[in-house]
Every structure is written in C-alpha cells, then in structure tokens.
Amino acid sequence: MTTTSPPQPGELGLLARPGWPDATGHFGVFGGRFVPEALIAALDELTEAYEAMRVDPAFLEEFARLQRDYTGRPSPVTEVPKFAEHCGGARVLLKREDLNHTGSHKINNVLGQALLTRRIGKTRVIAETGAGQHGVATATAAALMGLSCTVYMGEEDTRRQALNVARMRLLGAEVIPVTTGSRTLKDAINEAFRDWVTNVETTNYVFGTVAGPHPFPAMVRDFQRVIGDEARAQVLEREGRLPDAVLACVGGGSNAIGIFTAFVPDEGVRLVGLEAAGDGVETGRHAATITGGSPGVLHGARSYLLQDDNGQTIESHSISAGLDYPGVGPEHSYLHDIGRAEYRPVTDAAAMEAFALLCRTEGIIPAIESAHALAGAMELGRELGPDALLLVNLSGRGDKDVETASAWFGLGDREEVDPGPGLDTDQQATEGAISNDEAVAGPDAGETA
Amino acid sequence: MSLLASRIAAAKAEGRAALIAYLPVGYPDVERSIEAMVAAVEAGADVVEIGVPYSDPGMDGPVIQEAVDVAVRAGVGMRDVLRAVEAVAAAGAVAVVMSYWNPVERYGVERFAADLAAAGGAGAITPDLIPDEAGEWIAASDRAGLDRVFLVAPSSTEARLRSTTAACRGFVYAASTMGVTGTRATVGDAAETLVGRTRAAAPDLAVCVGLGVSDGDQAAEVAAFADGVIVGSAYVRELLEGRGPDGVRALTADLAEGVRRAAVTA
Ligand SMILES: Cc1ncc(COP(=O)(O)O)c(C=O)c1O
Numbered sequence: 001m002t003t004t005s006p007p008q009p010g011e012l013g014l015l016a017r018p019g020w021p022d023a024t025g026h027f028g029v030f031g032g033r034f035v036p037e038a039l040i041a042a043l044d045e046l047t048e049a050y051e052a053m054r055v056d057p058a059f060l061e062e063f064a065r066l067q068r069d070y071t072g073r074p075s076p077v078t079e080v081p082k083f084a085e086h087c088g089g090a091r092v093l094l095k096r097e098d099l100n101h102t103g104s105h106k107i108n109n110v111l112g113q114a115l116l117t118r119r120i121g122k123t124r125v126i127a128e129t130g131a132g133q134h135g136v137a138t139a140t141a142a143a144l145m146g147l148s149c150t151v152y153m154g155e156e157d158t159r160r161q162a163l164n165v166a167r168m169r170l171l172g173a174e175v176i177p178v179t180t181g182s183r184t185l186k187d188a189i190n191e192a193f194r195d196w197v198t199n200v201e202t203t204n205y206v207f208g209t210v211a212g213p214h215p216f217p218a219m220v221r222d223f224q225r226v227i228g229d230e231a232r233a234q235v236l237e238r239e240g241r242l243p244d245a246v247l248a249c250v251g252g253g254s255n256a257i258g259i260f261t262a263f264v265p266d267e268g269v270r271l272v273g274l275e276a277a278g279d280g281v282e283t284g285r286h287a288a289t290i291t292g293g294s295p296g297v298l299h300g301a302r303s304y305l306l307q308d309d310n311g312q313t314i315e316s317h318s319i320s321a322g323l324d325y326p327g328v329g330p331e332h333s334y335l336h337d338i339g340r341a342e343y344r345p346v347t348d349a350a351a352m353e354a355f356a357l358l359c360r361t362e363g364i365i366p367a368i369e370s371a372h373a374l375a376g377a378m379e380l381g382r383e384l385g386p387d388a389l390l391l392v393n394l395s396g397r398g399d400k401d402v403e404t405a406s407a408w409f410g411l412g413d414r415e416e417v418d419p420g421p422g423l424d425t426d427q428q429a430t431e432g433a434i435s436n437d438e439a440v441a442g443p444d445a446g447e448t449a
Numbered sequence: 450m451s452l453l454a455s456r457i458a459a460a461k462a463e464g465r466a467a468l469i470a471y472l473p474v475g476y477p478d479v480e481r482s483i484e485a486m487v488a489a490v491e492a493g494a495d496v497v498e499i500g501v502p503y504s505d506p507g508m509d510g511p512v513i514q515e516a517v518d519v520a521v522r523a524g525v526g527m528r529d530v531l532r533a534v535e536a537v538a539a540a541g542a543v544a545v546v547m548s549y550w551n552p553v554e555r556y557g558v559e560r561f562a563a564d565l566a567a568a569g570g571a572g573a574i575t576p577d578l579i580p581d582e583a584g585e586w587i588a589a590s591d592r593a594g595l596d597r598v599f600l601v602a603p604s605s606t607e608a609r610l611r612s613t614t615a616a617c618r619g620f621v622y623a624a625s626t627m628g629v630t631g632t633r634a635t636v637g638d639a640a641e642t643l644v645g646r647t648r649a650a651a652p653d654l655a656v657c658v659g660l661g662v663s664d665g666d667q668a669a670e671v672a673a674f675a676d677g678v679i680v681g682s683a684y685v686r687e688l689l690e691g692r693g694p695d696g697v698r699a700l701t702a703d704l705a706e707g708v709r710r711a712a713v714t715a
Contacts, residue, residue, distance in 0.1 A: 024581065032581075032582050033579065033581065033582060034550055034577050034578060034579075034582060035507070035577055035579070036507065036508045036576055036577055036600060036602070036624070037579055037599070037600040037601055037602045037604075037605055037609070037613065037624070038600075038602035038603070038604055038605075038624055038627055038628075039604075040579060040602075040604070040605070040609065041602075041604035041605065041606065041609075042604070180511075180514060180518070181504065181505070181518070186505065187505075190505050190506075190507050193507050194507065194510070194628075194629050197508075197627055197628060197629065198627060198628040198629065200604065200627060201627075296551050296554055296555060297550050297551040297554060297577075298505065298551065299505070299507075300577075307551065307555060309526070309555070310502075310521075310524065310525070310526035310527065310552060310555065310556075311503075311551040311552035311553070311554065311555030311556065312502075312503065312504040312521050312552070313504040313505055313551075
C-alpha cells in the first residue's frame, strides 16, 4: 500500500505508508542491502513474515493492546511555556515518549519486533544498544514474551550508561561489552551482526533504529510512526491547526522518523532533525552525519556516513551515547536529498544547556539525546518568533543520564549542591542565563561551575 | 578466459585444487604485508586474496579484525592495495582483491576497476556486495575485463545460488559455514553440501571454499570436493604471532601439500 495520508480514525497505523521504500528497500539511491549473502535468507524471511504480519488483524490487535496496556500509549502532549520563554516566545509542545514504559520511544519498535520473532518461531533475540534504552526495551520485551536475550553494548557505553546495564541484567538479559573499534554503538552493531550470522537458526536480530539492511528501516519506521500519528491528532485537537515545525533528535533516526512520518504529506510543516555536533562540526569531533558526512555504505545500507578518504568509518563523538553513531537511517538521507526534512547540528554544550533548562523550568529531566531536539527548538523558535508552534519529540527520560549530567555540571562532588546553572532568578532565566561561559560548567570547567 | 578461472583450471589439470591465500594489506605494515604475500606465492599459493583494510569488517572474526584494525589506523588505502597487486602479479600468482564495498565506492567504482586492471589484478571478491546491489560494479568490471567473485552460503536458496553464480566470473566463493572468518577444528559437512548445490546451479563455474581452513589436513579434506581452498585467518595468525614471511612459507608448504594429497587419495 502506498498511501501518503496518515491513518484515518479507526484505521490501524501500520497499514499506512509513504510511497517509499521500493520493494527492495530503496529510498531513492539510499537503503538496500549490503550484507554477506549468508544473511539474505534471514532478511528475506523477516521481510516476508513482516509483510504478512502487518496486515494481520490478530497481530494489529495484539500490538495495539500491548501499546495501550503495557507501554501506556497514547503518550501525552505537554505544553512547556516556561521553557518556551527561551525559544524566542514560540510555543512549544512536547510529545512525551519519555513517559512510555522503559523510558523512551524504543519500546514501540521492540514490541513489534518481539511479536515478529515469536511469529517466525525463533526463541532468542539479540540487540545492539548505545544509550542502553533499546537494550532495556529489548530485554523487557524478551522477559515479557519468554525469549532469551543478548545485548551488545560498546564498552565505553557500558561505562557511561551503567544504570541501563544493571537494568538489562535485572531483566534477565546477557550484556556483552564490545571491545573492538571505537567501543561504541557502531561496534556493537558489528558484533550483533556477527552473532546473527552465526546463530540465525534460533536467533532474531531486533534492530534498534531505522538503519541497517532492508527490511529494518521500513519496519522500524512502521512500528515508530505511532508517535507522529498520535501527535498530529493531539495537536490538531488542542490547537485546531498543525504545528509549524516538528523537531526530533537523530541518532540512527527512529524517533525522528516516528514523529515525522505522519507529517510528511503536510507540506507546510517543517521537519527538523537535530544531529549531535559534539564539540562542534568544525572540530571533527561530532556525530552530525548528514551535516558533516557523505553518502556511502555502512551497516548494510547506503546512506550518509562519517568517513575518511579511504572509506573508513570515522569515529563519532557526542556526550549522548544514543546519538554517538557515525551513520544514519537511509530514509533521513532521502528526506534530506529531496528537501523534505532539514538536519541541523547541536553541540554538546547547547544540548546540555537545554537539558538544564527543561529540568529547572518544567520539572522534566529529559534524555540527553532528546535535549538535542530541545536545543533545536530554542534555536528555531528564535528564528520563527512568537507566533510559531513547535512540536518536539521528547524521545526519552534522563534517569540514565544523571551521572553524565552531574559530571558535566560539576554537581556530584559537592557537599552543598549549588542551586546551579544560574536559574535562581527569573531575570536570569529569561535572559538565558545558562550560557556556557557563565554558569554551566563543561567537563573542562572543573570546579568553577 | 578469466585469469582466476584459467589458474584454477591449471591446478585442476594437475589433479589438485587451487590454493588461495588471504592476507590483508598493511599488517604489520604495508612493506611487510607485501613481503608476506610474496612469500606465500613463492611457497606455492596459486592465488593471493589481497585484503583491503576496513574499519567495520562485519564478516570477519577477531583474528582478521585485529590485523586489519592496525592497517586502518595506519591509514592504509587503495594505493597501497594496488602496490600489493602489482607485487603479487609480478611474483607469478593471480592477484584478486577482497574488499568490503565502502572503500571501493569511496575510491570510485569505475576508477577502481581501471586501476586494478592496470595493476595486473584479476578482479575482486566483495563480501558485503550481493549481485542485486552490484549494477555499477558489474558494468565497470565488464568494461575492465575483471573477474568478480560473489559469495554463496549454506542458507542460500536454489534461486539465489543460480542468480549469484550467474553474476560471478572467475569463481564463486562458498562460505563453508554460517559464521565469520576464523580457524575451526572442523570444516564440516555443510561445505560439501553447499559445493554440491552450487555446482548443480552452475556446472561450469569453479567453486572455492573459505571460512575455517587452517592446516594441510583440512585443506586436503576440502580439496576433495572443491576447486579451490581459501585460507585466511591461519595466515593472519602467522603474522600476528610474529612468525613473519617464514611462518607464511611454512604454512603455505603445509597447505600446498594438503591440496595435492587429496588428488592422490581421491
Ligand atoms: C531517548 C533516546 N532518544 C534518541 C535515541 C537515538 O535513536 P534514534 O535516532 O533511533 O531515535 C536514543 C538511542 O538510544 C534514545 O535512547
């Protein structure tokens, strides 16, 4: 089915699709399958089973039930007026994926793929994870459905997301720290593919984002599009209009595709993806794949990626483990090339400023990933001015990031916790007092924060 | 006739399988990797599979990864690979490049084909490029007169065995087991079954078996049913463990004896 319209009331979300990818998984020149032949049979099996499943009323009903009763969908939309004061006066609505069970949008996709795993009769799932949210979601679904679960996680990420490692182990999953390459998400994906090709008879690979070989980009998008389907209806109902722009952070791109898809046909709605710019795109230490990369092949698909002149993947850098990835899903490359979506860089410092602001102004601790989208709203809101209505995907909550944030703001090692980055008076807050040079200590600013 | 096909046919005429040695360019450094390749040729390898270093070698196990990581970090690139191709061809073996797809695409597919042919290379093995995605490479390799080797696996359907072998020239690479590169205690029945199925799909194409062969005994076992025996991790281990060209020579002698032994007992 190649309708471009969002699902109508009563129509189930998975049935609606934009006019891409084609039957072999290509989004224009992007996507496809660049994998060893040994995996083709498994990818064909998945594609076939998924295409049958997505139109099967019994599956759609069970999926809808799990989303409602287990995940807690629909997630609410929350207006954040005090935060919006820092966004040039634009109004800001948050789509609250942070309130889902397990704490992020990742559960939306995992429940779908876990049901698919059961359907094809496999008993073991594997997953890669960066921030740990996809790993936690997969471990959760595996516990729920009685599947055994192994999660690959870069050793570097097991350190910065230790809370999620503990959560996965509590849920009964085996967590394998990956020590090859850059020891982050990219290497965890390599290890997961190696496991899959070796154990494919018993094992399904539950991929965490809209990247990888066909059918993952299309399938994960279909499972995530519920975010935008809900949000579009929620915004229309409360505002009587569509937002001017929809913003989301982009690692592999699943939460962004999830909220974008319903709005793709709405040409007046700007779709803005925020990429992690780390220390700044110009420093080379970043993860802004579309902004700073070029087309090539990584992890089974053609898409933008960070690469050197020899075609070697360049290690990415971001304070956010979930965005610290040198690739991006092929549909984003396509939306970029056809001009339907725009991609902007957000530095670590800008993201952490937005992170602190949302905590202090609204009582919501966002995931650092999602804070990149918030920083994008601060920038875009100032460009668009007071009449603008911005919809931001708050893809996850920040519990997992408490340690990273404490270190960034220099909070951990004090007896008396400083009221912090300059938000002690309204005056300062409205002037955007969490400016990096003034009050927010970066990792290099030591004790001065 | 293709360079690879004629070399494999020549081995067959001697009543044996061809010996194909994989070594990556740039481990421990470019010069010494080329020395190791030349040593393999001198000791009896028919074909050298010249590995292009890649940062994300999804089909390789830890042994090859470790060596290739060193080469990637040292910035080894296609120009070094082409130098290795020239050296191997000059030493008298057939040089075939083994590359994950992104380094080729980055270099430029057309330019890669032209430069590889000019360096005396026979063609390329592309472990993460399936014929379905290979339109540009098929056209470029046709124009340059290069061989192209795709992979088949135990999980390949009959239809895919037919379409993949139809796109190959030189030989088809039969991945003996479901898994990544690395030495194994046994190569297993899966390889023989796969070779049989592949032959049925393409009676005129040579079938070479890789993944897991590490010594003369295993080489003999595989040579009994395949046209060529591909050895990778065992070679790389010689270098990782510091035995250098001498280790490569000794291993090659053992393997070369293995591919001949089969002919006698078969
Ligand atoms: C909360 C949150 N948001 C975003 C991401 C990035 O993934 P994606 O770009 O696929 O949404 C992650 C990944 O771990 C995450 O945990």
